[in-house]
Amino acid sequence: MTDRPHDFDTTTLTDRPPDLPDTDADRQGADMVDLDAARTERLPYGTMPPADDPQDGPPVFDTSYEVELDDPPDNDTATGPGPMPVDPPRPAVLESPEGDKRRPIIPPGLRRGSLASTVRTTAGKWAYVVGFHAARSPWYTLQALWWAVVGLFRLAGRQLRWWWVNEQYTLAQQAANDNDPAMWLKLHREGKATRRWRGIALFFQAIALAVAVIIAFQADLAAYWWALIGAALVPVLARYGRPAGRQIIPTAVVSRRYRLLNSDVVLRAYYAAGLGHPDRANQQVQFGSRMSRDAAGTGSEVLIDLPYGKTFDDAVKARGAIASGLDVTEQQVYLTRDQTSNRRHMLFVADRDPLAIPAGRTPLLDGKPRNIWQPAPFGLDERGRKVTLLLLWISILVGAQPRKGKTFAARSLALYAAMDPYVKLTVVDGKDSPDWRKFSLIAHRIIFGTMPNRDGDPVEMLLDALREIKAHIQQVNQFLSTLPVTECPDGKLTEELSRKYENLRVWVLVMEEFQVYYELDDQETNKEIASLLSFIMAVGPSAGVIILSSSQKPGGVGAGDVQRLFNRYRDNHAVRFALKCGNRNVSDAILGGDAYSEGFDASSLPIGKAYRGVGYLYGAADDTPTVRTYLADAADAEKILATARALRERAGTLTGYAAGQTMAREVRDVLADALTVYEGSETGLPWTFLASRLAERIPEHYADVTADTISAQLRALAVPSVDVKRDGKALKGAKKAAVAAAIKRRENTTG
Template structure:
């Protein structure tokens, strides 16, 4: 440690990341998001002597200090960093390097953390992966290394000869001779001259015999007609030292496979500067100094630094939250690297965590559901990683979840990730309602009890009537579950509540997941009575459903300003009563407040302030799942991943015999083709009034390949014109193209129904 460092820009290597087991649990089972408790991690460090305990009166550390870091190890650190960045894994808090016995002495653990039984497989995988990568990296470049080595060996021969000549001529004596001449000391000069002549004599003799020996060795090797393998051995013995001698200083022939990342060195002076610059105290005013409740140290995961900060009396945690951007500026880091955690002992104390680099820009990786193993809805679902790289799990039971964001910020992917977890439990029934009629939820037809798309009639029927039937069915299920539970004996249902055993034993007590993608469209229908009925049913399910095992998963890009009168009131009630909210990047603070709730902003959570960029897709605040509000980077499950997971989910349900409803009849081929209804279903939302023939043909081929796989624009044009739909000009991307109007298709359907009646 050093005292009072002043250069914040000093660069240092990070300590190696601890070896951890990626399959280890992140915490005890329970409701809400599960992350490693910060207070518990600090308590562990206090217990094992790596952090001093906080007494009743918090200690004050006035001396500035730096965090002591290990010496850099390029290959080890770089490979560890590359592994962590390429495939993030859930981690447990690492055990301290030393344990404290009952007598107070420090003891190193007998078996290192990375070599313990639970962590050994991960250590072996990491080591093998590192060795394989480094070997492959250098194997590809081996010919280039050989060429460089030969060249620098050739350069090294005259360079070595020159050094030998300088050694023979005793060049190092020149300074002494010059000093004797400068001091006008002839006796010393003559003495040095005689010693130099004598030294050159015997060194010359040594070089003469060295040259004779070298010449004899060359003649013997040439005359002996050695096999090529022996010449290779001689070259392998001579080229490396000659190349090492011939290459320029500071130039490596074989570079490192990876480069270690570097980060700013954080010290207490910098922290104080940041807080004072943010207006959270003053160093010269009485009782306005910022102090520390602990020493600055590395966090449990080794990805940043943390310290307990005591604000001046009268300053609160909320003041620090509001000044988070100014604190980040004072620390000279991005705001995404600064995180504040409330301390339970005082409203003016909090934990400051500063990440070495932007943690939100590091992807969480692919979803663990890709292993195809069955899941249990009664256990937490893996959702992503928080800002400290800890896995965030979310228990879906007994809650309702609202996901909101701007378009293309990861909203649908986040909601679908939780629905995929429910799908992997074969004893969970799913009803999927997609108001935006997108391809994102199409593959859920493999397992869904009911699946509904859009608001316009399609080949499967009228989506609005189907939605009403689905909501009425769930309402009846809720009532039936509550009545059935009341009839069970106390020995089987002691608390009168749904349990895992009961849901497995009785098919009528299955957990039910209702997915409402872009649910706001069903509050804005043309028929106000239908709006009211849908709103009333959703409000009932929201209020009563969770206790009966009905999980609501809602998503919306328009969480406010929907409907009017009773519809608006019911919409707001439905939106506001979600127990858990996940807000990704929002357009403004009002939208963020509508998703997270009004109290979130005062606590420092504004989804409109989340960073923008492709690397930040899937990043959002998980609010209401636990006492903490982690900033979560969700796992990724793209369309191909979702199809793979849902295919495995269907196989699990077929094996368990739990396929019901729509999915149970999914394998039946569609025998009748209704061109008019199919064409009408190709229109997306209410904004499309017409489609060119090329677009219409492409959409039908994508959505209904069993009938329209080879459909062309001319073919669909001919079929619809034969049914009374005229070919007219349709504007598309600023151009007028031939196509069909939605109104014309609807009129043709009405004419057919009237004629049939």
Template structure:
């Protein structure tokens, strides 16, 4: 790579940067002495460079870096900083040291087992190539003794007819052979004497010691260079080692500048270096004037093509001080295709909701944890991309804290959440009434109860003295002091959009208003809202649509897995995410990428997270342990304890028959009025449409009914049809 030159178009004096050796880390960044601008590196001449990249193969096996463990919480170091911690975060506790020792012990055990199984093969190959090596050693010694290197000179003397030169060379070679022969005779005598001494005096382990030294040396001498006897137990990473010229070629190919046009050159503020984790290369790029970070985001795929890597290996970090500047990071391998592994919750130990929950690994293999308190979380994706599994990970963490009350609402009525019935205070499935009652009414009652809890919590906190509650908000100490009044409550809303699209608009509006209140006020009162949806937009109309959008947009933290298009991604992550370089519709597709998404709003950085895995069997194991923990703590309540957590479940047909009286048929409007008037605790504010839908779902036909001398019939139902449906249901 040619030496860089200064940029003639820069506004300030520029010091050229000396390229560092490829792959070096920790290069000093040369500052601009004028202080008016950062150092840049012009590479307009790089267009003539043919070298596209350098390939480093077979690095030292022990040189591969260990993943950096940031400990609890997702905290990133300053990307421009060069100070490493004196003691790594993961080695500052006994647990961290034990984990590091265990990791290295597992690696050593694997290598020992790998080579132990192949030890007989290694021994046979060592004997075979040792024999070849012995023959090569004898052949070399004989050639050395015979002065074979002089054969060419004597042949040349004969060819030229120079007899004097030949006689001279012949005398020299005779003298040399005499000396070397004496040396070889001494060597042979020494070897023979040593062998006789070994036979006479050495025990069996002495022979093994000699063989352990001599045979490997002879085998190394005899084996071909490309046929190692001992093969590596782990794969050796192979990756492209980028340089400045490759990066420039990629940017120009992506249309982000031009090497020959004035003021259109791409420059660098830092030298190319390895990332702190040692898993990629990074450099700070300065775009031409008039080109910004948005342009780089749009050209990310073209940029990846120019770098000859996958788009999931390219990461762009915006510089908040300048729209022209950003940090380009290119990982050695596709980090998103490497699974994060099983959830650490499988140890089934009790958790503390006041501590961060393990969620997965980011693109640099650092642990990503999420503090669940004081936030609301929205998870969105296409079907079968890991949305439910991701939400369930966080709910499982809450379940392992016996003091947390769980309300699980599954709008799609799938088996994914069924095992939560063992620990849930509310457990509501689907939208259609059944033997378990009316889930819509159960949801309204549950949300109303959570709303009352929020109001009661705030009222109780306001009665506490400033000494006991100095900031006027919930704390871990207060929850321990008043466990009956103050506790954390997690509300899980799976496919929550289904409860905004009910046939009864009154139910839609009531649910929307309750959820909006809980989302706005609940987090400060210890209510954690965990919402997931595959349809985050285009729901409802009028006030319901407005409340839905407000509910969706006010979630503090968003996690977007693979989406169908950019509009869906923007609906989940928010409108600003795309301009910052995050588009969930551009995430890679395929089985290796299930559970991969952007975690937006949890910290200043937005990591690309590979979530941990907890399948159905894992979830059942964790929830069984959570049930035992709650039984010991005495916190099993509500649905999990077989209690009625709200208004009694409706037996729709029995209630309808009870209000029919002696009338053979009733209009739906009359039936709704009688239900609300006579059984108000279960049917308050019910509408004719809701009654009609629930009865028809249970097999009662909607027919024309004439009553009270009306000339035109109106829709309703007959008592005998309700009775037949009730008898059929009882028999089934």
């Protein structure tokens, strides 16, 4: 049998012509008869050979072959007990084997879309290196001159030692110790002769050097020639003169140190975790690939083949023990299931704890409108890859202990929905906190707490809001059924329809700490709220209603029908995001019972301020990433929501509660806004900096502002344009004191 990869199909064993032999004897006979035909080039299944092909018998079919994955027993004869080896046919078109991974021709960092970022990163790094060394260049020059002088004396001393044949002393001393006068005399004579001719060589070297110096001075060389000579000689002499192990020019960027994995370390870890045994038959851990760095350069990875009988689930349960064997933290070890075998998985070991590295500010701060039909940016996973989440057609449950980032995570998704002006939002905050107050700028309905307030009774308002959403769901389904097939071919809501018809808008229902509305004093009210939420959960996603729920108490709520409806509402969320939980039971209530068996326990997530916003995103895709969510604090949320309101006003889509609210700042105050962008001890800013900061921090008013625009507006308000020093350059700009003085003059005038 030919020893080559199985690059033919081994799965469709039933897809063959009915006249192929079925029994072993028939197959052997067919193989013996058609041996020559089997070695010829095969044609696609069911294709007749060309007319000029001298081939007798039935047409040759390209069919499936059953091939044993394990080596067959040795058979010397065709009549042995094992299967008869048969060469598979050579395919007509050479195809890459399934699963063959090829390195990209163009690296990912140089592709369109990534090239600009790569250039910026590389240019920024080298700009930093140049600036670092430029600031220290005088000190480098002084050190180089000093060590060049030292190097000159060292070089002269080395020449003198060479002339005096110092290396002979050891041999002469050895001859004296051995009482060998003949050898001593021989060494002495040879030493005198060597000193003689080496002395002559040094004499002529000194004469040549002196002549070169005299000629150089007599020629009256220009200053730049002396600079070139010094630039050539000083570095050489300084390198020779500096102490061993000391650098004159240190490195500007220190490379991170990380533990380099090797096969011995990995095997030690797996054997220590009880996933195999090195000395028992068929219990050895093997490797399915070479140890290598990952594409992002953040860690090492390798394919692991567990012993027969061990599964991926066993490795997941032993993840902590594997981390101990590797001498790293558990947050640095990640296992990914391989699709080819249940005993194979990819081991990734990060150089440093990736969960302690924050994901950064939310990209929504750029003020650009978003589209709810596109995935929302959520954060970064453990490998530094962007994690996005398509909000449509799903319901999302966020759960965690208090102050672990639960509200921030839920609010970041709601902010994304707010930046689409064609999305309605109903915000219900059961804990009556300030976290959701600013959503009043864009929310169709907004409800806080359970106690009556100046806006009314929150419980009655919630019932009205849920009834409204239920009626909307019913109306959407009825309306879609009346549309012609040409406009709605599948009977489903589409982006075009949601933009065209106002009654088909996507609707987001936010339920913060929803469990409080299952524990009201009035049981009938509890039942009605529970029934409405269960209906919206079951039918709403297909009608474009997105449910975003969060809770720190996802279990033990209510009794009887209320408890049953609560559990059904909680368990029917399609996507779960669990941050740090108090215990495994709470984690199971958020993620579901199957998550723990797959190795995901939110109570095992690390504790500490650095790990806020870290959690498991379960059910959004085939894998379950550990996500570090983007940060949007209260100030960021206010900026985003102010921009979202401006977008809705422009599109004419403000409804309900937000439509009755007035914006706190409908007219921009250029002077006051400009004063707010000066940071710390800054006394002045160039016009370009002023424009960029205003566009970044107040995008609803200054998204398109330029340096010339802001300069003209402030100069019109008596703020002079003066020279402002920035990064060693004098640029035109405005002084902070001048802006403050203009504000004071205006107040005195209006007062």
